[in-house]
Amino acid sequence: MGAPWDWIIQVLTLLGVFAEGFWMVQMYTRMKEDIRANAAHTKSVEEKLNRVIEEMPFKFTKQDDFLRAMANVDKKIDKVIDLLTK
Numbered sequence: 001m002g003a004p005w006d007w008i009i010q011v012l013t014l015l016g017v018f019a020e021g022f023w024m025v026q027m028y029t030r031m032k033e034d035i036r037a038n039a040a041h042t043k044s045v046e047e048k049l050n051r052v053i054e055e056m057p058f059k060f061t062k063q064d065d066f067l068r069a070m071a072n073v074d075k076k077i078d079k080v081i082d083l084l085t086k
Contacts, residue, residue, distance in 0.1 A: 061069075
């Protein structure tokens with residue numbers, strides 16, 4: 001191998017290193033953008049979840065509350081039956 005071949009190999013190696021560096025910078029930039037987008041999406045989902053949690057007591061009845069209310073209804077029905085059977 002002569003000196004021209006060494007020079008060509010060095011230039012090709014240097015171009016390969018530059019290309020890989022450029023690719024890594026592009027990948028890093030794309031990853032940062034994706035992380036920002038995911039953070040914004042996560043914040044949006046978190047806000048929606050908090051809204052659902054706040055609205056839940058008004059839309060749904062807890063089982064304990066339901067049982068307590070039904071116990072009161074049962075007591076009132078028992079009173080009415082007692083009055084009717086007297």
